[in-house]
Amino acid sequence: MFTNDIIIIGSGIAALQTAIESSKVKNVRIITKSKLRDSNSYLAQGGVAAAFSDKDSPALHGKDTVDAGRYYNDLAAVNSLVEKGPDAIRQLIEDGMCFDKDESGNISLGMEGAHSVRRILHFNGDATGKGIINHLLNKLSSSNVNISECETAIELLVNKSGHCVGVMTVNENGQYMHYFARHVVLATGGCGALYEYSSNSQNATGDGIALAIRAGAVVRDMEFIQFHPTLLFSHGRASGLISEAVRGEGAILVNACGMKIMEGQHVLKDLAPRHVVSQTIFSHLEIGDRVYLDISMIKDFEVRFPSIATYCKDSGIDLTKGKIPVAPGSHFLMGGISTDTKGRTSIPGLYAVGEVSCSGLHGANRLASNSLLEGLVYGKELGHYLSSLNDSLQTIDLDFVDSREDLSLHLPNESEIKKMMMRYVGIVRDEKGLRTIKDWLERYDLSSLLYIRLQGLSPEQCKVVLMLINAWIITEAALLRTESRGGHFRSDFPFENDYKWRNRTISFTKNHLISTKKGTALYEQAEAKTNAGSFFY
Template sequence: MPQADVIIVGGGLASLVTAYHLFEHKNVIIFTKAKKEESNSWLAQGGIAAALSGQDHWHFHYQDTIIAGADHNDERAVEILVQEGPKRLLELVETGLQFDTDQNGHFHFGNEGAHSQRRILHAGGDQTGKAMTSFLMEKLYGHVTIVEDERVIDLLVADGRCIGVRTKTGAYYADAVVLSTGGCGRLYSFSSNAETVTGDGIALAYRAGAAVTDMEFIQFHPTMLYVNGRAVGLISEAVRGEGAVLVTEDGKKLMESIHPQQDLAPRDVVARAIHAETAKGGRVYLDISMIKNFAERFPTIAKLCETHGVGLQDGRLPVVPGAHFLMGGIQVDLSGQTSLAGLYAVGEVACTGVHGANRLASNSLLEGLVFGARLAEVLKQRGSAEKGRRFPFVKPNSVKSFTGSLPDKGQIQEIMMRYVGIVRDERSLATARKWLEQFSIPELVKTDVTSWTEEEITVAYMLITGWLITTSALKRTESRGGHYRSDYPTEAMHWKKRRILRTKEEFFARIGGTA
């Protein structure tokens, strides 16, 4: 019976940070459904925010995070993020992690949207995520078992406790299971996310009975490179931080009269402005003509443009918004504990409330760094698994055969983008819900997927997660942060701290069934 002290599902930064602080104390296994480099963390072009300059202070960072989050944040979570972040960052620097510096050897601090100070650290220009994850992978080499191309298809639950995971090859048991699978960006046709990020972790937790929250808050990154009707890759917000501006086809500055911070306004504001321009048939471009040595400063973006035939010499990059980050997720406390004993979550898949209704730029890598370390401290205190300990046998879910049909991934992505995208209303959301529910969501929640193909499992879990987003968006009758309702365009302050929860019990009660 394969077992470990801790099983971590997912291979991004939050996962690696948790393992890094644990491996000297616990036997850790990491499962990734693809190669370990195929994560949002590896792709992260933007930097990591921390109040480290002499002109900055954690309280400024705190205020910026709350303002960007539309005052929906958990204040204590934000305090922890901005106060512990610099310490955790410098710990890695002291062990060899290198960030970009100026000619005097001091950190080079960049600027990004909604930040009041220059506090963004980068590594390799626009390769910060790759630099941080590869650094941690080197530190973990030989100390942690990383199982690639092994998809976790279910959580094992016995007597109200998560005791392991099931993969296509069998069951693995542990004293603690950590979900660190990232968000759900690939539920949308336009997305900055890695192809693997399809909301698996949310669906796994929900099927196991864990509560999820704030699923309506999806952040759309304003600037995806737009070529031949497709969003083909991310153009980092750091480009606007270095002076690039959004312009319409006739050269008019798009953001000039929309927000005081103009092109560096919060992402939800900029994304809606671009969406409004394209909805009336216009095109939006990012004017980069003022940035010297663009290819050297942003090598990843330069290569992306070259690959897709977009010339930097034109000085204008065609852009469109794409699904980027989930602010909600599996409900956790400030130590990563979910509502299900034995199950923890960290990173984008988890919701501590730290991001509120809209994540502040470059706070995502910081979240993984801070809350991964905090989770590890909690797991260190747990007793190690007894060698040869006997775990109870857990049967797969109760529905043996799924009687419904399944759509393909592209259909789900089109429905989510069209009806549950940047701008929403009751009619569009109800249309999406009706479409999703034709695929027998109650059965999908309970179905044994052991014999299903990888594609079938992906589609089923996309449907479950898409339904959670859609129904949560219907319930929040206000506009706040990443959730914008054209039929309720203003914030309703009585909703300020109300979180929308979804549990299996609530779901089955609504449809008149039983869990």
């Protein structure tokens, strides 16, 4: 007996938008590992992109998206986003969302890297994610939605027919819970916190991706990780995002001598695509040259960017000097669980939406401020799809598979994984470094980690197991893609190889590595083969 129609794991914009739309007709349970507002979406500063002015168009937004993605994007996914994006923004405004306006009372549109026109909407300067999350929470219907906070999903429950029927969680007190539903949605975000330097919430270690691959789902494009160029660098560590909107308002990257480091690097200079800016900053840091964001030309910086100003002051940065020390850090995952534009994965009953998913939308590098739009558009699409399904016609067996082994584990600590990932699978990669971390990862019996029982492990052990799985997949994918494209830069293969790699993906299941032509509907293949009794063997 199902106690829920739909379970949504996560509480960011994609999760809440899916819940709002699907709860109109179905019972929904939201499960989040921390509090509702503890998500990457809530931390998002830069804004949300949409073709919202008469100088812009969905076609132009789509072109910028594909240019930033290094022509690796799925065009159907891109077109879906840019065509539906303006309506998604208008709906927010009609529902009472207040975006920033100019002196004439018109919505202000900002500029960010790799955009050809101003199209970025903001809330309260640099608190856009916070504003949208609070708006969506106010819209969430309490009558059809139950919320479980501080519960961590540690296992997807898959029945003997290969259908996802629920999730196992563990709460703060170490109690295990089983929740069952006809549909399970992963909206757990990305894996930025796998790295030592990251703009992400510390909860963003890729749980959903590792859970999905353990359950048998297809995961793809994990080598493509975007490193945000400008994290605040203070007291020997990089943390706290300095939004790209700051450069959009005229800030310039300089070294300790005041030299403009982006001169001659790209035609867009300081507003070049993020991988170009990140790699340029990294090259200076590697030789001991500090890099700063010169904000001296921005009038009333503390008014325009109040959250950033507060964070800088709290970190001991004197803004009157007009320079903020910066360094790159992991920011966004372009890869994830393979889905179509409806959010369907290769496992019947399992869906993914937002950063945890990979429809091919972002290609090899996400265009700035497309992520919040993705959550709004695709969350609504998935919610509408789920609410339209006639579940009364479907009979699903609840006899789920639970034959995993109990093993004694030798595991590294969380900080070791983060340091190794930053050093060897970070902004600049090569075969020697990737093989070094691969050898290190393989000390921990990775093949067993895909099958062991997590119930009975401590929450920290569960977290480390899932982190190791994600680290391994990213490393393997980075080794296999022998070119540089977007968020994946190989110093030993520094150029794009369109002939070999532009139209091929690197995908994984727990049993097999798949290399396939880009655009192949893996979720359909997998569903068919699962139903036939085999799965990419």
